[in-house]
Amino acid sequence: MANPTGKSYFGRFGVHIAVLFFVALWTLPTLGILVSSLRDKDQIIVSGWWTAMTSSTQTEAGRLPPPNTAVERDGKFVLEGNLFEEAGSREITNFGIRAQAPTEFEAGSTADLGDGETLQVNADGGFIMTMPAASDSTRGRRVYYAATVPPRFTTENYENVLFSEGIGRSFINSLTVTIPATVIPIMIAAFAAYALAWMRFPGRALLIATIIGLLVVPLQMTLIPLLEMYNNIGNLFGVSSKTYYGIWLAHTGFGLPFAIYLLRSYMAGLPRELMESARIDGASDFEIFVKIVLPLSFPVLASFAIFQFLWVWNDLLVAMVFLGSGSNQLVLTGKLNALLGSRGGDWEILTASAFVTIIVPLIVFFSLQRYFVRGLLAGSVKGG
Template sequence: MDNIVGAKSRLTWAVNLTALALVLLWTFPTFGLLVSSFRDRDQISTSGWWKAMFPSEASVQYRAPAPDSAGLQDGLYTLTGNIFDGGAGEVTAFGTSIRAPDEHVVGEPVVTDDNETVTVLANGDFTITSPTAMEGSRGMRIFATSVTPARFTFENYGRVLGGEGLGRAFLNTMTVSIPATIIPILVAAFAAYALAWMEFPGRALIVAVIVGLLVVPLQLALIPLLKLHNEIGIGKSYIGIWFAHTGFGLPLAIYLLRNYMVGLPREIIESARVDGATDFQIFLKIILPLSFPALASFAIFQFLWTWNDLLVALVFLGNSADQLVMTGQLKNLMGSRGGDWEILATSAFVTIAVPLVVFFAMQKYLVRGLLAGSVK
């Protein structure tokens, strides 16, 4: 028996480690983006984001002010300053020659060949003194090894939301996705009820067609519909994209809702019919409230899909400021500011923030919808 117990604990270890590895692998890239969005431009371009959490060690090279500008203090010619120029950091060692940039201890005066005394403090303050007047216009070079503490900024967010027009795009995305979520639910719920609980010829055929339409690629619909929209005068407008999203979302909506409604107990519906309720009343007062989980599942799906969609927005909406959605904006930024990671990372995080909140708040419904939605 001991043997089995031993094997079990080893298995538990392996399982836990595998899970940990998967979780790390899957969150690492997103985490990197999140960290990067709080770093400033220089930090991003000089070091990897994974170093951002730790104090970074760097070599600082500083040229002191010109020797002939030294003032007389306590009978000594003195130059003072800070090698970080006001920035943050902690000097761990310093030197006066490039060959030995860390030969001296912080805080101890060092006498150079020119009989000048140099002191560098941990916070970067330095003093150079000399009993005789210093000459020349080139200042002495001071080399230091410094430790800079981790530093984060919210500046990028302010800049992206205002200057890069992402705030506007955020509103546009809302304008697209909220009606594009509500309308299909409404339309599909009625149709799903008819397909689940009303008797009429051709019902099975319509269900089959809807299952087939589930997988029709969007690509096929783009050109004909854009032409149609232009012909009937909708053109590139919000109305057009609402209709498009509604049409593309309907098969899944009807399929999900119908499957759910079919499973509702027959007795409730039949006793309501016996009591004289019309189909309309049954639908409004019994079916809709009971179908809430399925409605919520689809709502989350459709919301995530319309919020995250790029293709439909590119085709059915224009490129002007009042129609550009966030995904489109982000795509444009990737083209025009490909190297500006502080802008890109922050913009990307703004665009994925809402879906992530929805995701974590409503995960239960999303999972339920996925389970019901995959054609078995």
């Protein structure tokens, strides 16, 4: 069955289901990272992020006070206290005195420790240990217990990441690299795209073909020649190669072919009548470019800005080559890679670091996403 536009209702329904599936496929991992980054580190280890709103059971260990602090009561020596620093923060379901059997006894029951000693651990963490005689031992007995812990969310993970793990400095480094490396190619490519689309000069077709050919050149093939050339220029003028200027130029060079190709395809599709009318009114090419072409090209400029920003922000290879790996130079991707090697088991640190890494690209994408598809597709149909 079809609607007046000729599209099947079943086909439209299938498209909607497919879109929702891919949106969920993309959103769920991001949501998982966010939830995990806000959870208590002990809860991350024992349960997945989808259980964050429910209580979790953790097996922990504690140590009783030294036996020599026992108080005599009714002919026996008694140790009494609470295993928790904050009474009532958790609920014990089982306890044990051996690591091999940490849940051997139910909470509230009395365990026979041998030699006339007994131990009772209650659900609220309170314990009573009785001994038949005094002891001069200064080492308390270790107790194991399974406790039900309510959901706990905290911002401590982000505080540790931003102020203790050096992520804050790397975050600033990434912004310092990414913003100029996005703006500079757009500025250069916009002028070049207009010239290639609307200006006639010798060698224009060859230049367009060269730019298209550069799109297929692997980045890795150009790194060593480009770095060697840059180092030679730096040595000639006595400038260090590990600077922001070098990585800005590198990202500009790598991004220009695609930027010029994308912007030229769009600008070439703008109505010719607009350009001819402006020229009849006496406007120069620069005035046409600034007052007509640039405002009309905002969707494609935003599309390329998203591409370039995401690529530079997530880059590691170019940053390591042209900027270095020092603590004051390391970008976010490099710092996260270092944390994976040194803090691979600290999931609270890794998840918080990962979300700090992706939050800026998410903001950029959702801010400009309404121009994204329009900018990519607008150049596919030529104007009249």
